[in-house]
Amino acid sequence: METLKLDIVTPEGKIFSNSVKSVTLPGSEGEFGVLPGHVGVITTLNAGVIEIEKIDGKKELVAINWGHVKVDEMSVDVLAEGAVDINGDSESEIARAIADAKQLLEESTDNNVAVSMVVSRIENAAKSAL
Numbered sequence: 001m002e003t004l005k006l007d008i009v010t011p012e013g014k015i016f017s018n019s020v021k022s023v024t025l026p027g028s029e030g031e032f033g034v035l036p037g038h039v040g041v042i043t044t045l046n047a048g049v050i051e052i053e054k055i056d057g058k059k060e061l062v063a064i065n066w067g068h069v070k071v072d073e074m075s076v077d078v079l080a081e082g083a084v085d086i087n088g089d090s091e092s093e094i095a096r097a098i099a100d101a102k103q104l105l106e107e108s109t110d111n112n113v114a115v116s117m118v119v120s121r122i123e124n125a126a127k128s129a130l
Contacts, residue, residue: 002036003055005075008062008083015062015083016052023076024051025069040072047108048118049086050078061086061122063101065108082108086122098122 003019024033026048050062067080084101088094101122105115 001055004034004036004038006052006078007076008050008064008078008080010080010083015080015085016060019055021053021055021057023053025076025078026050026064027069034071034076037073038071040070042068042070044068045078045080047105047115049121050083063104063118063122065104 001021003021004023006016006018006020006023007014008016022033022035024031026046028044028046031048045064045067047065048063050064052060052062054060063084063086064078064080065082067078067083069079070077082104084097084104086094086097086101088097098119102115102119105118
């Protein structure tokens with residue numbers, strides 16, 4: 001099975017670094033998916049959610065406030081100003097991550113509708129992961 005090497009980095013350090021099946025990104029022109037063999041592209045990212053499909057089929061979400069991405073045939077490199085990994089082993093850890101993501105998104109934009117849509121998506125995905 002072909003995979004992509006995904007790295008998500010902020011000024012504070014790496015948020016995610018691993019091989020994945022696919023990744024969906026909140027591009028400035030709209031959400032787009034990346035699979036192995038994708039054509040090379042460099043673009044900006046809006047506030048939103050990066051959805052990662054791991055090799056085992058499980059999904060992981062990372063909320064970002066904005067950034068840039070460089071995509072090539074075998075790798076995706078995300079540079080984000082701020083990011084929160086929506087991950088945890090308990091409901092309280094996931095609830096804390098969702099609250100941190102909501103704060104990150106609210107600080108990055110005054111578009112309450114966009115923030116609400118992203119937070120709703122994160123909450124629904126987190127509930128289905130438990």
